[in-house]
Every structure is written in C-alpha cells, then in structure tokens.
Amino acid sequence: MPLADKIRPETLSDVVGQPHLIGENKPLLKIINSGKIPNMIFYGPSGVGKTTIARIIANSANMRLHKLNGTSASTSDIKEIVGEINTFLGNNGILLYLDEIQYLNKKQQQSLLEYIEDGSITLIASTTENPYFYIYNAILSRCTVFEFKPVEPSELEKAVRRGFAEMTRENGVNYEVSDEVVNYICHGVGGDVRKCLNTVELCAISAVDGRVDLELAKELTQRSNMRYDRDGDQHYDLLSALQKSIRGSDENAALHYAARLIDAGDIISLSRRLLVIASEDIGLAYPQAIPIVKACVDSAMQLGLPEARIPLGDAVILLATSPKSNSGYNAINEALADVKNGAVGDFPRHLQNKHCDGEDAEVRGQNYLYPHDFPNHYVKQQYLPDNLKDRVYYHFGDNKLERAAEEYWKKIKTER
Numbered sequence: 001m002p003l004a005d006k007i008r009p010e011t012l013s014d015v016v017g018q019p020h021l022i023g024e025n026k027p028l029l030k031i032i033n034s035g036k037i038p039n040m041i042f043y044g045p046s047g048v049g050k051t052t053i054a055r056i057i058a059n060s061a062n063m064r065l066h067k068l069n070g071t072s073a074s075t076s077d078i079k080e081i082v083g084e085i086n087t088f089l090g091n092n093g094i095l096l097y098l099d100e101i102q103y104l105n106k107k108q109q110q111s112l113l114e115y116i117e118d119g120s121i122t123l124i125a126s127t128t129e130n131p132y133f134y135i136y137n138a139i140l141s142r143c144t145v146f147e148f149k150p151v152e153p154s155e156l157e158k159a160v161r162r163g164f165a166e167m168t169r170e171n172g173v174n175y176e177v178s179d180e181v182v183n184y185i186c187h188g189v190g191g192d193v194r195k196c197l198n199t200v201e202l203c204a205i206s207a208v209d210g211r212v213d214l215e216l217a218k219e220l221t222q223r224s225n226m227r228y229d230r231d232g233d234q235h236y237d238l239l240s241a242l243q244k245s246i247r248g249s250d251e252n253a254a255l256h257y258a259a260r261l262i263d264a265g266d267i268i269s270l271s272r273r274l275l276v277i278a279s280e281d282i283g284l285a286y287p288q289a290i291p292i293v294k295a296c297v298d299s300a301m302q303l304g305l306p307e308a309r310i311p312l313g314d315a316v317i318l319l320a321t322s323p324k325s326n327s328g329y330n331a332i333n334e335a336l337a338d339v340k341n342g343a344v345g346d347f348p349r350h351l352q353n354k355h356c357d358g359e360d361a362e363v364r365g366q367n368y369l370y371p372h373d374f375p376n377h378y379v380k381q382q383y384l385p386d387n388l389k390d391r392v393y394y395h396f397g398d399n400k401l402e403r404a405a406e407e408y409w410k411k412i413k414t415e416r
Helices: 027-034 050-060 075-082 106-110 113-117 153-171 179-187 193-206 214-220 233-247 251-263 267-285 289-303 309-321 327-340 400-415
Strands: 040-043 064-069 094-099 121-127 144-147
Touching (some): 113 121, 153 193, 233 309, 251 267, 267 309
Parallel strands (some): 040 121, 040 144
8 A cells, every 4th residue: 555545644634735725714624514515626736635635524424435536437337326325325425526527528427416416415526627617517506616736845744754654663664864855855746745655655665774865865756846737727827827927027937937838848838928928018118029039939949958948038038027018919909899899980082992983972082191292201191980080099108119109209290
C-alpha cells in the first residue's frame, strides 16, 4: 500500500490544506458538522484532499460509500449502486463519490438525477476541470460547488514529517532529514499531497544509513510545479495571468508566467498572446511595440527552444515596461457594436466611387475634396454616413504619443 494511503487522514483535523473550506467556521466544515450532507462537487487539482474529505464525510454521516471513476464507470455500475436503495446495505443512505465526473456522458449523468433529487443517493463528485464548463446543467444545478486549491508548502510540511515518522515506524530506521530537505520537497510537488508523500517514500527507500540529503531529495522530488494542460483551465489561467501582469506593468510577474509557458514548451500560445497584448494593451501609446514584438516572435519560431526564450523574454519585458493605452481597442469595439446593432447608413455622395451622374441625380458632381490639395493635407468634410455623422469612437489616450497627436490635430482642425 502506498504511503499516502497508509496515513490517509481519518478526521478533518488531520487533513492538510483547504483552510478556506474546512477551517474554523468555514462553509464545508459547518455542513459536515450539521450531519445533513447535500450533493456537492469538489473542483480542484489532484492530490489535494478531495477523496479523503469525501471518505471522512461518509464515515461521519454513517453512510455507505461507493466510489466510481468517470473514466471507467459504466451505466451498469450506476445501476448496481441504485440497486442497494431500500436494502439493508443502504439503510443509512448511500453516498456516491464519483471521481472525474466530466468523463461520464450525458445519459450516464442523467441516470443519477432521479435518485439525487429524492435523496436516495447523495452525490459527491470531483473534477479537475471547471464544472461550469464540463458538467451538465441538470447535475450542476442540484449540487453545491466547492473549489479545492493546491496545498501550501507550509501545510505540506506536516504531511512530510508525518510521512517520515511512518516510514521510521515501518522500517525501524531513524531517518535524518534536515529542514532544507523538507522545505525542498514541500516546494517541489506543486501543492500535491500524494506526490509529496510518494517522494517521502522514495527518499526513505533510497536513503543510505537513514540519511536523506538534499541531493537525493532533488533527484526524487517529482517535478510537478507546472500543473499545465494545454486544453485545460490552467492553460487559460496562465495566459490570463500573463496578460494581466503585462497590462498592470509588473514585468517580474509577467516573466514568471512566461517562464511557465516556456518551460512547458508552449511558445506558440505565448507568442500569440504577446502579439495580442502589443495591440490591445500598449497600442497607440507605443505603436512600435507591435512590429518589435512581431520580430521577437518570428525570431523565437526560427530559433526554437531553448534559445526562443531570449527574444520572447525581451518581448515580455518590453510590453510590461511600455506605456499603456487601450484607446484603439475600445474604438474598434465601439465601431463594431454599431455595425452589429444595425447602425449603418449610405455612404456620403462625395465618398462614393462614381464618376458620372444619372439623369435622376439630385446633386451632380462628385464634390470630393482631395485633402492633399489643402494646407496641412486636411480639409473638413463629412465622412461618416448621415445618421452617424456626429459619432465619436476614438478618444485619445492619456500618454505622450496620443496627446501629441491630439494637440496636432486640434490645432489644424480649429485653424479652418
């Protein structure tokens, strides 16, 4: 039996992490203590206590626990559990812990609805994916969602020391483990308690004369800080964090998130997002950023990893430290909103591509004024359709370049 299963907590007080759920006066703790267990969905990464807490809930409620995994469960498995309803086995109620529920198809999920609604089965489902995207609304609307988070290193320390204590008891070896080793393990497993304890077990097995040094810990610690799935929530959260850090002009945070994408080998997503940021968040405050970032991206694609990190890092720093403006972004969005809402009109006569007039023309002649024939290459005339002639989409941003452009055109346009 793996170490993580040997020392699996039997009470909530032994569970590490999730203080926002099971800390004093927190919602999940109150629900468990009430003895009235609702249907719930546990959402979060693996190895953070979802299954452990489900087991504790079942035991505290004196309910019969069934565990199914969505990757392998069949409709017949569900029917077998349903068959225990109103039998001696299910006398105190049935709690179904359904791991990775997002892998059940719609029909399988719907087969549970009747029994969830009448209380014959209490469902605790878990998923590593956002339930609002991956679980059918019929199930979701009948459940309370609790989000589990990666366990902080300070909390993981309890699990590490408990794990070495168990290995000492089992093997009769007094393991020599420094605080530095414990700290390294706690920071190297990405908040995953199971991986943390697996590392402890491997270190104990591999230790010479009970000595677990830092070199051994580094060799055996499972590299899992990068919880990254290109099709999962972490992918989009990472890109979002990158863009918001650049928008917030925090170059250090931006470099951190960029490094995580680079470390995962996903330079395509990083490059595409940097191109978007250059236009959306820096825009007209520093328009040169757009071709510079494009050059950095092109260089990265030609170089490939590991050298691609260099131009991409330059691009991240450039964008984060550049002045910011979303005036162009807002302007095109407002113009598109008018178009989509049907606020369009006929072209002004002098803008149309006509060189002759029909007999029925009320106004003859193109009457277009060629701006280059006038001082400063400007002449006042109407360009928008009549019904939109006073519409203003673009508002100059509060930065050096746009303010200079505003002053330039204000002077020219008021001279005439």
